Amino acid sequence: MRGTGYAPCHHGEILQGAFRDGAGSVCRGLVTLPMRDLGTRAEFLRLPGTPWDEIEVLPADRTKAAAAARLAVAACARRRPCGGRLRLHSEVPVGLGMGSSTSDIIAAVHAVAASFGTRLAPSTVADLAVRAERASDPLMLEHRPLLFAQREARVLEVLGDSLPRALVVGCTTGGGLPVDTLTLSVSYGAAEVEAFEGLRAALRRAIANADLALLGRVSTESAWHNQRVLAKEEFPVLAEIAAASGAAGVQVAHSGNVAGLLFDPAAPRLWERVRECVRALRASGITVTRIFSSGPERAGGRECTSTSPTRSPSRNWSVPGTAWSACGSRQ
Missing domain, CATH: 3.30.230.10 (Ribosomal Protein S5; domain 2)
Structure with missing residues (x-):
């Protein structure tokens, strides 16, 4: 029972x-x-x-x-x-x-x-x-x-088998405050529907070709569209930091204050780029929350959750005192 x-x-x-x-x-x-x-x-x-x-x-x-x-x-x-x-x-x-x-x-x-x-x-x-x-x-x-x-x-639509692999630098906007989703209201015109259909087709190609760069462009463009629904004051800064640190793009919660910068796990100088990104986010007053991998798991692989390339599922990296630093623990 x-x-x-x-x-x-x-x-x-x-x-x-x-x-x-x-x-x-x-x-x-x-x-x-x-x-x-x-x-x-x-x-x-x-x-x-x-x-x-x-x-x-x-x-x-x-x-x-x-x-x-x-x-x-x-x-x-x-x-x-x-x-x-x-x-x-x-x-x-x-x-x-x-x-x-x-x-x-x-x-x-x-x-x-x-x-x-x-x-x-x-x-x-x-x-x-x-x-x-x-x-x-x-x-x-x-x-x-x-x-x-x-x-x-x-x-x-089922868009494919799996998203391209990405290393995500998670952060919060809006001070990490909760969002009342029931207050959000949006309507879309014909031109916007056509734009979203174009992004849908591009995302389908990104998944078929395991193209993280294209996926990053899709997620960034979608986030820009969402600015008129739930404006994130920090989003232009996130986009600048993504470009400067070599990230593929920015993704956001369209009904909340969580966001992430997407990095190619196979990119050269990956962890140097990630550290540059983290420093730039902190310098801009944006709270970094968690670094995690997304996409298909590699056979025998383990998730990276720290700012070093050492793989250790028990070692989690988050900023003490953030809105959800406790998410680093698993019970």
């Missing part, structure tokens, strides 16, 4: 905007930058005899996860539904645009399903996530780059 679940997070978006679906209709969509080592763990304890919609959640403010748990109970236990106790442990910073709510929701849904001895299809999990939070990241789906309609719980 006890089930557990897990879901990862992401580090903002590579691309986000408005796109045409297979029928030619325009809808909003996004492509996220995955993170492998942060996420949410959930445990659900069924309490037979309690009403199915009575879900106690800890921490108590995770109301979206509680709503998703109720939906999952209804989907998993049509004969003998009951309530229960949901406990969440998350390493994902809240409000920075890293999919913390979606991570909570998916972990909760998996835990509920496991407690009833069943598994829900990813498409069902996606539908429950959108019903619980109105818009959802595609964290419940396969680990391939997807153009995902976040408000409709459907995949617009």
Whole structure:
């Protein structure tokens, strides 16, 4: 009667905007930058005899996860539904645009399903996530780059097998303050849809050719478009530092304050370039949070999470006292 679940997070978006679906209709969509080592763990304890919609959640403010748990109970236990106790442990910073709510929701849904001895299809999990939070990241789906309609719980396109490998220097804008995504409002004209379709085609080519330079141009251009939706005062500085340090580009959370500079792991003088980037960010008053690798894992390889080329998964590098320096620990 006890089930557990897990879901990862992401580090903002590579691309986000408005796109045409297979029928030619325009809808909003996004492509996220995955993170492998942060996420949410959930445990659900069924309490037979309690009403199915009575879900106690800890921490108590995770109301979206509680709503998703109720939906999952209804989907998993049509004969003998009951309530229960949901406990969440998350390493994902809240409000920075890293999919913390979606991570909570998916972990909760998996835990509920496991407690009833069943598994829900990813498409069902996606539908429950959108019903619980109105818009959802595609964290419940396969680990391939997807153009995902976040408000409709459907995949617009599978863009390829994997994103090009990148070393990401993570940072925060806006003082690392949370963003209320419900206050964001945007509409797109025909010219912008055409521009986003061009970026979509370019991203498809970047993935097919493992071309990080092209991916960086796509993510930077998408971030520029997002300036009119969620303006980041530091973004012009980020773009300048990226160019000066030899980064492929900048990616941002389109609904939060996390950002990253993308470096080619095979580039000459990689760690010298990364250190130059870190120094420039700090000198500009921008908080550096984490350095991590993204893209397909190499066989036998381990992630770099420090500013030296030494590979050590237990050594994490973050700035003490930052908005989420605790993300360097895994429990």
